[in-house]
Amino acid sequence: MQERDKTKQSNAIAFTYKLRRGDKFDFYLLVSYISIMEKENRKTQIVDLALQLIREKGYVAISYDDLSKQLGVTKASIHYHFEKKEDLGVAVTERIGQNLESFLSSITKSAMTVEEKLKQYTVRQIAFCGEGICPISSLQSDFLSLPDLMKQKVKELSQFELKILITILTEGHNKDVDQAAEEVEALAYTVLSCIKGALQYKRTLGKDVLPQILNQLNRLVQL
Amino acid sequence: MQERDKTKQSNAIAFTYKLRRGDKFDFYLLVSYISIMEKENRKTQIVDLALQLIREKGYVAISYDDLSKQLGVTKASIHYHFEKKEDLGVAVTERIGQNLESFLSSITKSAMTVEEKLKQYTVRQIAFCGEGICPISSLQSDFLSLPDLMKQKVKELSQFELKILITILTEGHNKDVDQAAEEVEALAYTVLSCIKGALQYKRTLGKDVLPQILNQLNRLVQL
DNA sequence: TTGACAGCTTACTTACTAGTAAGTTAATAT
DNA sequence: ATATTAACTTACTAGTAAGTAAGCTGTCAA
Numbered sequence: 001m002q003e004r005d006k007t008k009q010s011n012a013i014a015f016t017y018k019l020r021r022g023d024k025f026d027f028y029l030l031v032s033y034i035s036i037m038e039k040e041n042r043k044t045q046i047v048d049l050a051l052q053l054i055r056e057k058g059y060v061a062i063s064y065d066d067l068s069k070q071l072g073v074t075k076a077s078i079h080y081h082f083e084k085k086e087d088l089g090v091a092v093t094e095r096i097g098q099n100l101e102s103f104l105s106s107i108t109k110s111a112m113t114v115e116e117k118l119k120q121y122t123v124r125q126i127a128f129c130g131e132g133i134c135p136i137s138s139l140q141s142d143f144l145s146l147p148d149l150m151k152q153k154v155k156e157l158s159q160f161e162l163k164i165l166i167t168i169l170t171e172g173h174n175k176d177v178d179q180a181a182e183e184v185e186a187l188a189y190t191v192l193s194c195i196k197g198a199l200q201y202k203r204t205l206g207k208d209v210l211p212q213i214l215n216q217l218n219r220l221v222q223l
Numbered sequence: 224m225q226e227r228d229k230t231k232q233s234n235a236i237a238f239t240y241k242l243r244r245g246d247k248f249d250f251y252l253l254v255s256y257i258s259i260m261e262k263e264n265r266k267t268q269i270v271d272l273a274l275q276l277i278r279e280k281g282y283v284a285i286s287y288d289d290l291s292k293q294l295g296v297t298k299a300s301i302h303y304h305f306e307k308k309e310d311l312g313v314a315v316t317e318r319i320g321q322n323l324e325s326f327l328s329s330i331t332k333s334a335m336t337v338e339e340k341l342k343q344y345t346v347r348q349i350a351f352c353g354e355g356i357c358p359i360s361s362l363q364s365d366f367l368s369l370p371d372l373m374k375q376k377v378k379e380l381s382q383f384e385l386k387i388l389i390t391i392l393t394e395g396h397n398k399d400v401d402q403a404a405e406e407v408e409a410l411a412y413t414v415l416s417c418i419k420g421a422l423q424y425k426r427t428l429g430k431d432v433l434p435q436i437l438n439q440l441n442r443l444v445q446l
Numbered sequence: 447t448t449g450a451c452a453g454c455t456t457a458c459t460t461a462c463t464a465g466t467a468a469g470t471t472a473a474t475a476t
Numbered sequence: 477a478t479a480t481t482a483a484c485t486t487a488c489t490a491g492t493a494a495g496t497a498a499g500c501t502g503t504c505a506a
Contacts, residue, residue, distance in 0.1 A: 042483080061283045061368045063463065077484055079465065131367060140423045141364035144354060145284045158427050186435035193420020193436065194413055200363045201412060204381050212409035213416065220443060265453080286493065300454055302495065 043081050045071060047091050055132025059089055059142045059150075086147040093153035096135055097160065104164050115218055117168045122195055122210060129199060136161060137196040162188050169221065191217055266304050268294060270314050278355025282312055282365045282373075309370040316376035319358055320383065327387050338441055340391045345418055345433060352422060359384060360419040385411050392444065414440055 049070055053062040064085070068075045082088035103124060107117055125134060132138075139146065139154045146154065165188035170180070194217055198210040272293055276285040287298045287308070294301075305311035326347060330340055348357060355361075362369065362377045369377065388411035393403070417440055421433040 056367050058281070058283065058364060058368070060281065061365070064465085065462075073483095074485055075464085076466080076486080080483065083465085085464065133364065137423070138364060140427050141281060141356065141361060142284070143426055145280050155427055158424065182435070186432070186439050189420065189424060189432045189436050190417055190439045193417045193424075196420060196423075197412065197416020200360065200419075201381065201416075203366055204363050204378055209409070209412045212405070213412050216409050216413045216443060220439060287495085288492075296453095297455055298494085299456080299496085303453065306495080308494065 042073075043091075046078055046081055046088065047095050050088055050092050051095055051135060052130075052132065054092060054138050055129065055135050058138050060145050086150060089147070089150045090153055092135075093139070093150060093157055096157055097153075100157070100160055100164060104167070107164075107168065114168060114171055114221055118191065118217065118221070119214070121165075121168070122198075122214060125195055125199065126210070129202075131203060133199045133203060134196045137199070161192060165191055187220060190220065265296075266314075269301055269304055269311065270318050273311055273315050274318055274358060275353075275355065277315060277361050278352065278358050281361050282315075283368050309373060312369070312373045313376060315358075316362070316373060316380055319380055320376075323380070323383055323387060327390070330387075330391070337391060337394055337444055341414065341440065341444070342437070344388075344391070345421075345437060348418055348422065349433070352425075354426060356422045356426060357419045360422070384415060388414055410443060413443065 046067060049067055050062065053066060064075045064078050068078050071078075078088075082091060103121070107120065110117075112120065136154065136157050139150070140158065143151060143154065162185075166184055169184045169187050169191070194213045195210070198208075198213050201207065201209050269290060272290055273285065276289060287301050291298045291301050301311075305314060326344070330343065333340075335343065359377065359380050362373070363381065366374060366377065385408075389407055392407045392410050392414070417436045418433070421431075421436045424430065424432050
């Protein structure tokens with residue numbers, strides 16, 4: 001407990017630097033910002049770690065004790081930021097939502113083929129993974145143990161993720177417009193299930209089957 | 224605790240009935256069988272319930288207290304049959320394996336098309352489900368929290384399930400034999416991921432997307 | 447009839463869970 | 477200088493988890 005980290009100083013310096021560039025320098029404003037940043041930073045740290053642990057072990061299996069030990073603070077400190085476990089859980093779902101939105105906006109700008117965008121999506125999924133799986137998948141598995149608000153959030157996340165895939169896939173679709181909608185929706189479910197499945201198999205079997213699966217998916221998309 | 228169930232009598236009667244049909248009737252043999260059946264029955268009850276709860280809430284989330292309350296016995300009674308939670312977990316994985324084997328043998332006999340067999344497989348998956356998901360999928364999600372022996376069992380189950388799907392899919396494959404193996408394997412991963420994914424979405428979104436997904440899969444298989 | 451055993455129960459321990467209450471500290475606002 | 481506040485800590489509660497030890501009961505073999 002005596003070995004506390006020194007992020008306080010380094011964050012403050014970084015922020016000072018940014019403020020000085022072309023802005024009027026106001027020391028009190030700066031200090032105020034730093035204090036906000038600090039608070040947000042610790043909250044962010046907690047949510048980040050919780051998200052990682054949900055990928056690895058699931059919502060049910062993580063405890064405030066895990067979190068506090070890994071962050072070098074007390075359990076009560078985490079309760080200060082997130083009074084109930086449910087509050088933290090909701091914050092994590094919101095973080096996942098933000099990540100999805102940032103991906104969506106990054107991809108709507110760019111002019112890539114459908115295959116490239118799918119590839120991009122899977123790469124992004126794997127980047128965060130390590131020994132974990134898709135966090136939405138993890139929360140879906142714990143669904144019946146989740147508090148009601150989280151159930152709702154997970155449902156919304158699932159729908160949002162589907163919407164993103166439908167957005168991607170609609171571009172590449174060349175059939176009649178009538179049948180298109182349902183066809184694309186089915187394809188979106190298929191693609192998502194496969195990506196999430198690939199992550200599960202990677203961890204369970206220690207084998208990266210995603211390239212193989214991606215091939216199959218591209219066959220479907222091209223048709 | 225005073226409201227104990229009356230399965231003892233009804234089981235005994237059922238068994239008596241079966242024994243009498245064309246068999247020499249030996250009372251002591253019967254009683255001995257009943258006692259064996261009883262023991263196996265309770266163990267079977269526990270494993271059945273544990274399997275169901277793993278589908279619904281996952282291995283981590285189930286407790287001996289849940290199990291004992293739902294069976295109308297004490298926690299200690301379950302510890303008598305399965306000393307450690309790991310022992311029960313292993314028993315559940317073995318049950319899942321038996322189920323898979325019985326399906327495999329039922330399907331190797333019959334002369335169905337690949338599409339029909341796939342359909343059969345998914346129907347079987349859904350039959351047990353209720354508010355649950357694929358039990359292998361559930362165990363995969365809890366993978367990092369499982370004791371080592373269970374990790375191994377889940378790995379073997381996953382491989383066995385894949386082998387079954389490869390068996391089914393190999394029949395319907397008409398390409399070069401050289402590329403066939405890897406192609407079929409990739410297809411097996413894809414199909415399994417989709418079925419498991421469909422169950423997840425069914426529970427999370429309350430929408431049965433399996434028919435849609437199955438359509439997509441058949442497109443892949445037919446190619 | 448006796449002894450052994452299966453299949454329990456009651457009563458317990460130890461460890462961990464989420465959550466809370468009250469006090470500490472350092473920075474800031476007035 | 478003083479009061480207030482954010483962000484903690486220490487120290488606790490109550491509940492639940494797995495697991496154990498010892499005793500009870502009905503069946504059964506000898």
